[in-house]
Amino acid sequence: MAEPITLHSAFANYPHVRAIRNGSVSSPRIRFDFEDVPVITRAFRRMVRSLDFDLCEIALTTLAQTHAFGKPVKALPIVVMRGFHHAALVCPVASPIRGPADLRGKRIGVRAWSQTTGVWVRGILLDEYGVDHRDITWVTQEDAHVQEYVDPPNVQRIAPAQDLNAMLLAGEIDAGIALARIDPAMVRPVIANPMEAAAAWFARTGAYPVNHILCLKTALVEACPWLPGELMRLFVAAKGAATEPCAEARFSPIVGADPLPYGLEENRTGIELCLRYAAEQGLVPRVYEPGAIFA
DSSP, rough: OOOEEEEEEEEOOOOOTTHHHHHHHTTTTTEEEEOOSSSSHHHHHHHHOOOOOOOEEEEEEHHHHHTTOOOSEEEEEEEEEEEGGGGGGGTTTTSSOOSGGGGGOOEEEEOTTOOOOOOHHHHHHHHOOOOOGGSEEEEEOOOSSSEEEOOTTTTEEEOOOOOHHHHHHSSSSSEEOOOTOOOOEEHHHHHHHHHHHHHHHHHHHHOOOOOEEEEEEHHHHHHOOTTHHHHHHHHHHHHHHHHSOGGGGHHHHHHOOOOSSSSHHHHHHHHHHHHHHHTTTSSSSOOHHHHBBBB
């Protein structure tokens, strides 16, 4: 038997991948050399800027931008993180904002213009509520993972000493998307009854939002055509071996028994919609077919 291939790998320690990280699910054809990246989005940046990893977790929007800028990366339809994002858009409890229509002309904070949760929220605002992202000023704290991308004119960058959470509570921005570590008692969703709204949206669209997937260097896909299939087998086995529920389990009442489906066809609707949103928002030059960016 040929020597196993070693994959320098970075992905978060989710319950559904833990059996691969601890070795209880393994393959004689693959060895994993894990690097722990505490803030996993920093791995995305390293992957697309300097190809630091063979196998890496990556955001779907970042993946689309790697294709736009010719980065040698291909995705696997293994969705390791996902969710509904109607609740991610928040404003202060005492804000005069009554709903999405009141966001026109306002300032909204988001970690980066290219953040996938932001892409989902902006797409939903336009499709469902008629609120165009071009009628809002977007306030960000960092650039895109793909260095060559330039944010549009209605995106502003805060100074390093500033903080989006503090700015929201001080009234310097009107709303925020997926703001980490903000006191939930201080904010409320802009979209009323967000989980009910998400369930109704899913029933209409069939789209279960995809956020993070896995990707490989294109050279490895070309040199080892068997590798994507073997990785899929391993990650399916690891999901089956999980001893605790994934965070996505809370969405089972909406999506059914498997809250974390793998496979391109199983996720095509959500992937296609996110790629449309990315094109509409100017993150990529046109709408890509999933086959162009997935191995």
